[in-house]
Amino acid sequence: MRSAYLERPRWSCALEGALAAAGSMPGVVPVLHAGPGCAGNFAWTANGASGLQVTGQCLGLSVPATNLQENEVVFGGTDRLREELLETARIMEGDTLFVLTGCLPEVIGDDARSLADELSTPERPVLFASVPGFSGDSYAGYGEVLKSIAADGVRRLRTKRDLANVWGVPPGLDPFWRGNLEGIRGLLALLGIRANLLFGPASDPKALRRAGAAAANIVVSGLYGAEAAGIFRDLHGIPSVPAPLPYGAAASERFLKAAGRAFGLPPSRMRRAIQTAGRAHYAALEPAVDLLNDMESQRHAAVIGDANHAPALSAFISEELGWVPELTVIVNDLDARGREALEGYWEATGTPRPANLVYASDRRSILEAARGVWPEAPQEGYRDPKRPAIVLGSSLDRALASAIGAGHLSVSYPVANRLVLTRGYTGYRGGLALTEDLVSACIGGR
Amino acid sequence: MSYLDSKIPPVREHRHPETSLAHGSRWRGGHAAGACPIASRADRSFTQGSICPxxxxxxxxxxxxxxxxxxxxxxxxxxxxxxxxxxxxxxxxxxxxxxxxxxxxxxxxxxxxxxxxxxxxxxxxxxxxxxxxxxxxxxxxxxxxxxxxxxxxxxxxxxxxxxxxxxxxxxxxxxxxSRFMATAYDVVYHAVGRHLMPDPASVGPRDPRRVNVMNVGSMGLADERELARLAEALGLEANFFPVFADPDSFARAAEAALSISVCPTHDDYFLTHLEESYGVPHVIRHMPIGIANSGRWLRDLGDAVGRAAEAGKIAEKEEGLLRDALEPFLPAFRGRRAFVSAGEYRSLATASLLQELGFEVCGIRSFHFDSYAEVELEKLSRARECSGQGTAGRRAGGAGRGSAAQGGDGDGFVFNVANVQPFEEANLLRRLKPDVFLGHMHGNSTAARMGIPCQVIYNSGYGYLGYRGAYDLARRLHRKMANPGFYRRLGQFGKLPYRESWYGEDPFSRIRGGEEDGS
Incomplete structure (x- = not known):
């Protein structure tokens, strides 16, 4: 049963996730059909959660919005939306409008979808997603935007044999999304596959159209984007390929194998790529081996994050650094079906199942789980204290870190205390960046 | 019957029916306040996301x-x-x-x-x-x-x-x-007034030294310290609430000798309640931002406690010290064009401070406008005349729509009321080309991406109020303008989401209603 409230929810609502996604697509202008404070609310949320990334091209308080008032709540808001859309087309630069509906119009029954369809032209498509806050969390909103793209935004074009769409990295909710998408692009390039990225500076206004020409949809998440990939498969015949979120070298190897297989490349091609990249990777790491070993940099760790990050981080520290993941907390509110889907995805992608896995997001439950590893009572006699320890989590997990006497690094949403721009942890370079950040977090007093 | 007797507080639309969110006009010195072309029903045909209460x-x-x-x-x-x-x-x-x-x-x-x-x-x-x-x-x-x-x-x-x-x-x-985020203050103080304040019959004796000062969410400790210092100079103890105040301490406000407002638009609901229900008189007039306004605030405070002469002397002394301290910064400010954007009262009071520092204020944006701010507009117009910056004359071009702002004529400022709406701001900034922009927290990125050096105002933790706040803001402005490198580079490559054609249109062309509607 649902608990009566969520404590410090580590996500916002569907509208927020949808806005973060649609607002990160070059050439796309999101239009909020919602209450007056939603945009400001999301900007302030990002302030404390997305590694200082607030504005973006059409995000923050720049996003066109109907700011519904009592009058519209009583008499309906579609007239206001019509006016807003026509004006948006005159004032805002962009080829595609993306109408996103929040709680108010969905409760009062505005038919925004019909209006979007009516105003849509081949030169200026108007896409639509129904994403009221009560329909789900930010992840759901990201998923709805992808589903709209799959169902309405894309026409099947002649397949480009070397082109892949990449789903499963939600902008904003993954504070490292830009770098993570770039890292994935870099990995695919090792196999001569072009990544068609729809979001962020790595994208371009033609990416949306091009998505219909992809030979495959690579989904680097067990949950987010999988449904949209299903629509792509059913409507456009583009197959869906589950692949791990490739944090570091070991996961990158699995990613390359999965992607290469999907594109029908001979295994020798993947082996060669893995050999070359692996050599370069460890050549880069080599100068630090002396001290990484001698200063006993190995750590016991609690990993806390969403269904994408926690397992990827847990696998990374275990496989790459040889650290000991003592506890892995997935913060998402997942029902049995969601958890099953996740397990299936780990199985399919060869992602190691996280050690000591717990589903929780409130401070008390997470602390309780951590106390199972790091008890409060002073350790006496010959008992392994599981230290030195570190918490890899969100900014909200600093209290946990100090409660169990561990170090801390913000690597999952919300990230309030780091600036994140291009940093990403995917691919080989991402693995090195993560190694740098983790070890630096441990030796700040050096 | 008091507002606090009902479960649900009134929205600003009802309590201050003159309040408006949309207005844009060119403003010249010499304009008499009271004839503000403001209408509460004014609205826009295009709006960007905003902030709710x-x-x-x-x-x-x-x-x-x-x-x-x-x-x-x-x-x-x-x-x-x-x-x-x-x-x-x-x-x-x-x-x-x-x-x-x-x-x-x-x-x-x-x-x-x-x-x-x-x-x-x-x-x-x-x-x-x-x-x-x-x-x-x-x-x-x-x-x-x-x-x-x-x-x-x-x-x-x-x-x-x-x-x-x-x-x-x-x-x-x-x-x-409510379209007015200022309603936020009323709804919180409504709840506080109904549930955290004592029964008027059980309130202890008045403390003749205690003066209530309401702090606002974007006010930091630096501002509190400055106001406490000024109150102390008059032998008073400032009782700050509600921000960071223990819920049990709210009752102390009912035992104060006096309340003095730092932001009329923020304070009026609760200070009125304190006066009506607990007999704590209040002064609600000036915001202590800038040299003259801080003096007015301090003198009001002195007046109210019967120490007018003392307050005058303190203000004079503080002002002298501050003017000496500001001296080294002034050459860098003289004649530079500044644009300011923030909450109603604070944007106007900050514009006064900028004038005092020698800036030419070329544009002001307020999140909303109501009768409290008229006096501030009047002060600004008067100051322009005194300093010779403005040409005395009537306000040009009528109100609202159709009064396109042209930059660079140096004889007036644009006054634009908007609940953020950066598209209007971008258009205005392109015309006015200010040397520096001062925006409320989360309101600076448009100007920054246009290459204009930006100084954040009202981000909690920094000083803005009183004499020391004025110095602190001047110091930070000076530092900002001494090296605008970050903004210059950003402006060369930065991009805003508007069509080029938008900049050719009247910035206020999306405002409808206005004077006609409001009459």
């Missing part, structure tokens, strides 16, 4: 110690607490208090709740969070959703009152009910 309200509520903020709405409503949390952590740290994350909760209403109502869930949440966190106060805050599905947060609070140890304060923040 919930957001500033959370800024206050989340700072209260031993308090749980229970959002009743969809899970996104109030997710900005993640950002407020940053400010509260900073505020706790500067006050030497243990730093920890604020407790915000959400009933995260889903589709079933929308169909069946969310009252039961709210009641359950109230009981449960009281048991888990044992707070002194639970703020049960309603977002838009309960307002449209018909949940009654007051009834839910009343229903569980016997089961819950904490005091429950229902707070009405349905965003669609």
């Amino acid at each position: 919930l957001l500033p309200a959370l800024g206050i509520m989340l700072s209260l110690p031993d308090t749980v903020v229970l959002m009743h709405g969809s899970v996104g409503c109030g997710s900005c607490a993640a950002g407020n949390n940053v400010n509260v952590r900073g505020g706790l740290s500067s006050r030497g208090a243990p730093v920890d994350d604020v407790v915000w909760l959400s009933t995260a209403l889903d589709e079933m709740n929308v169909i069946n109502g969310g009252d039961a869930r709210l009641r359950e949440a109230l009981v449960e969070c009281d048991r888990v966190y044992r707070p002194k106060v639970i703020l049960a805050v309603s977002g838009c959703l309960p307002g449209v599905i018909g949940d009654d947060i007051d009834a839910a609070a009343a229903a569980v009152r016997d089961e819950v140890k904490a005091r429950i304060l229902p707070v009405h923040c349905e965003g669609f009910k």
Whole structure:
């Protein structure tokens, strides 16, 4: 049963996730059909959660919005939306409008979808997603935007044999999304596959159209984007390929194998790529081996994050650094079906199942789980204290870190205390960046 | 009957019917206040996302110690607490208090709740969070959703009152009910007034030294220290509330000798309540921003406690010290063009300060406008005449739509009322080309991306108020203007989301209504 409230929810609502996604697509202008404070609310949320990334091209308080008032709540808001859309087309630069509906119009029954369809032209498509806050969390909103793209935004074009769409990295909710998408692009390039990225500076206004020409949809998440990939498969015949979120070298190897297989490349091609990249990777790491070993940099760790990050981080520290993941907390509110889907995805992608896995997001439950590893009572006699320890989590997990006497690094949403721009942890370079950040977090007093 | 007798507070639309969100005009010195072409029904045919009363309200509520903020709405409503949390952590740290994350909760209403109502869930949440966190106060805050599905947060609070140890304060923040974020203050103080204030009969004796000063969410400790210093110079002790104030300490306000406002638009609801219900008189006139305004504020305070002469002397001395201290900065400011954008009162008061520093104020944007601000506009116009910056004359071009602002003529400033709306701002800035932009927190990125050096104002933790605040802002402005490298580079490559054709249109062309409607 649902608990009566969520404590410090580590996500916002569907509208927020949808806005973060649609607002990160070059050439796309999101239009909020919602209450007056939603945009400001999301900007302030990002302030404390997305590694200082607030504005973006059409995000923050720049996003066109109907700011519904009592009058519209009583008499309906579609007239206001019509006016807003026509004006948006005159004032805002962009080829595609993306109408996103929040709680108010969905409760009062505005038919925004019909209006979007009516105003849509081949030169200026108007896409639509129904994403009221009560329909789900930010992840759901990201998923709805992808589903709209799959169902309405894309026409099947002649397949480009070397082109892949990449789903499963939600902008904003993954504070490292830009770098993570770039890292994935870099990995695919090792196999001569072009990544068609729809979001962020790595994208371009033609990416949306091009998505219909992809030979495959690579989904680097067990949950987010999988449904949209299903629509792509059913409507456009583009197959869906589950692949791990490739944090570091070991996961990158699995990613390359999965992607290469999907594109029908001979295994020798993947082996060669893995050999070359692996050599370069460890050549880069080599100068630090002396001290990484001698200063006993190995750590016991609690990993806390969403269904994408926690397992990827847990696998990374275990496989790459040889650290000991003592506890892995997935913060998402997942029902049995969601958890099953996740397990299936780990199985399919060869992602190691996280050690000591717990589903929780409130401070008390997470602390309780951590106390199972790091008890409060002073350790006496010959008992392994599981230290030195570190918490890899969100900014909200600093209290946990100090409660169990561990170090801390913000690597999952919300990230309030780091600036994140291009940093990403995917691919080989991402693995090195993560190694740098983790070890630096441990030796700040050096 | 007092507003506080009803469960639901009035919105600004009703309490201050003259309040407006949309207005744009060219303004010249010499304009007489009182004829402001402002109309509450003025609106726009194109709008960008904005801020609802919930957001500033959370800024206050989340700072209260031993308090749980229970959002009743969809899970996104109030997710900005993640950002407020940053400010509260900073505020706790500067006050030497243990730093920890604020407790915000959400009933995260889903589709079933929308169909069946969310009252039961709210009641359950109230009981449960009281048991888990044992707070002194639970703020049960309603977002838009309960307002449209018909949940009654007051009834839910009343229903569980016997089961819950904490005091429950229902707070009405349905965003669609008011276009004015200033309504936020009223809804919070409505709840505080109804639930945290003592029975007037049980209030202790008046403390003749205590003066109430309401702090606002974006005011930091530096500002409090400055105002406390000025009050102390008059032998008074400033009682700051509500931000960061213990819920049990609110009653102290009823025992004060006097209240003095620092921001009329923020304070009037509660200071009126203190006067009407507890007999605490209040002064609500000037915001202590800038040299002259700080002097006015201090003299008002002295006047009210019978120490007018003393206050005058202190103000004179402070002003002398400040002017000497500012001297080295002034050459860099003289004649430079400044644009300021912030809350109603503060944008105007800050413009006065900028004039005092030698800037030519070429544009002012206010989040809203009501009768409180007329006096500030008048001060600005007068100051322009005195300094010879403005040409005395009538306001040019009429009001609202059709009065396109042209930059560079140096004889007036553009006054634009907008609940943010950066598209108008971008258009104005392209015309006016100011040398520096001063914007409220989260209001600077448009100007910054146009290559204009930006100085944040009203980001909590920095000083803005009183004499020392004026010095501190001048110091930071000087530093900013001494090296605008970051903005220059940004402006060369930065990009805004507007069509080039938009910059050729009248910046106020999307404002409709206005004078005609409001009459």
